[in-house]
Amino acid sequence: MKRAGKFIILLGLVSLFADMTYEGARGITGPFLLMLGASATMVGFASGLGELSGYIIRLFSGYVADKTRRYWLITFTGYIMNLVVVPLLALAFNWQLAILLIILERIGKGFRTPARDVMLSYATSQVGHGWGFGIHEALDQVGAILGPLMVFLVLYFRGGYRTGFTFLGLPAVFAILTLVVAYFLFPSPHELEVGRAEPLRSPGSVFWLYLGVVCLIGVGYADFPLIGYHFKNVMLFGDFMIPVLYALAMLVDALSALLFGKFFDYYGFKVMIVSVILSSLFAPLAFLGGVLAAVFGVILWGVGMGAQESIMRAAIARIIPSDRRGSAYGIFNLLFGFSWFLGSLFMGIFYEISLLALVIFSVIMQLLAVPLLIRIEKSV
Structure with missing residues (x-):
């Protein structure tokens, strides 16, 4: 049970740092796109398309995860796509490129979510599915609070939007490093699952x-x-x-x-x-x-x-x-x-x-x- 708890905490910390990155960015992408000359229609279109694309890709990545069992590969791919594009926004000098990066961030998040949740489900079978996913969500939300506060501090001390995106690269690096640690400590997370005593009949x-x-x-x-x-x-x-x-x-x-x-x-x-x-x-x-x-x-x-x-x-x-x-x-x-x-x-x-x-x-x-x-x- 201690190993399962450690795995849940590690993936929770990955989500904490990841949320710091992209939730911090989401607080300023609207005004940043306005600064680059994007219309309100394009901002709304990009946001909606990004969210929709992120949810559609989950159906595909979930199916691939079941067929290949390459949960770590899918998770790493999604997190890298999800996080690397945020500091790259600092280099976007037109709204078209910025919108493309914003959509890629949402696709990356959607791509890794089903595989990560399957790995979490293995570990939560030991500590309780509700409690395990609850711990993960709590750590996730800590990041959702810290990220926007980090950007607020950058702007408060007269840093611009590009400086904010650059600083958000720090939690992105921590997220990837923590994910690497989790992989090396738990290369086969399916071994953490304990069997269900009475499977559902249907x-x-x-x-x-x-x-x-x-x-x-x-x-x-x-x-x-x-x-x-x-x-x-x-x-x-x-x-x-x-x-x-x-x-x-x-x-x-x-x-x-x-x-x-x-x-x-x-x-x-x-x-x-x-x-x-x-x-x-x-x-x-x-x-x-x-x-x-x-x-x-x-x-x-x-x-x-x-x-x-x-x-x-x-x-x-x-x-x-x-x-x-x-x-x-x-x-x-x-x-x-x-x-x-x-x-x-x-x-x-x-x-x-x-x-x-x-x-x-x-x-x-x-x-x-x-x-x-x-x-x-x-x-x-």
């Missing part, structure tokens, strides 16, 4: 039912930029407070990932039912409430994010045998990303029509996942 049917849950939650979950847009639009918070609220959500994300992950190992899908009900309340609080209600809405939004990034991934490891997990993670990520994209689009349209309609849509879509989760709970 994992396929449960898996597709679970994907229905994933799609409903994804469609009903508003992205934080829309929440931040609302806060500024109605002048609920000043500009400087919105990033602080996002940092609060990321902190709650990290803590709830650990909490729900641990409970998931003991109580299974009942914990996911509780997390869905709690997080469904973020929309009425954030979009219809005052200052205090909005803060609680952001906290519950962070609770939902923590649950999604820990127990939603852990559930795949509980449902699917190890020889098919790469493909399962690929399908899971593709459908969740596409559902999130559609939900964000719908809620953006609803926002222009009626805040109440947006809230009703968000709450209903998430709560529709509860009956499906109850059926899954009875099947596992």
Whole structure:
């Protein structure tokens, strides 16, 4: 168990440094593209295409991971593509090249995710899938907080965007070095897996039912930029407070990932039912409430994010045998990303029509996942 825990921590540290790199960059790529002369349409197109490409590639890389079992090769390839392009943005002197690098960063992230999650699932079988993925998500979110703060310090001391991208090369190097250490210490992570005592009789049917849950939650979950847009639009918070609220959500994300992950190992899908009900309340609080209600809405939004990034991934490891997990993670990520994209689009349209309609849509879509989760709970 100690070896499994060490492996989880090592991959968590890789994610911490990686998140410092690309989350730090994402905070300044918009204004950087504006400085290079890109239009708002091109910025939106690049962001959307990058995210969509990253989710589509997961289906392919997950299938390749299952067929080849070359988990480390796929993981290294994805991380190098994901991270090297960030400091290279400092050398981009036109917006076309910058957009290409931004899209490549998202593709790299998508390419390595299923293979990395399969390796994590091997180790988490010893410590508990929920707890293991929760630890990984918590470390991941620490990086998501530190990266933007690092860029903030660079800009505060009058460094430019290019200087910021250059400094982000430091955590990128640490991420790759930590990944190298993990590889040499654990060249065969599949040896960490302990067998399931009672395999599911029909994992396929449960898996597709679970994907229905994933799609409903994804469609009903508003992205934080829309929440931040609302806060500024109605002048609920000043500009400087919105990033602080996002940092609060990321902190709650990290803590709830650990909490729900641990409970998931003991109580299974009942914990996911509780997390869905709690997080469904973020929309009425954030979009219809005052200052205090909005803060609680952001906290519950962070609770939902923590649950999604820990127990939603852990559930795949509980449902699917190890020889098919790469493909399962690929399908899971593709459908969740596409559902999130559609939900964000719908809620953006609803926002222009009626805040109440947006809230009703968000709450209903998430709560529709509860009956499906109850059926899954009875099947596992």
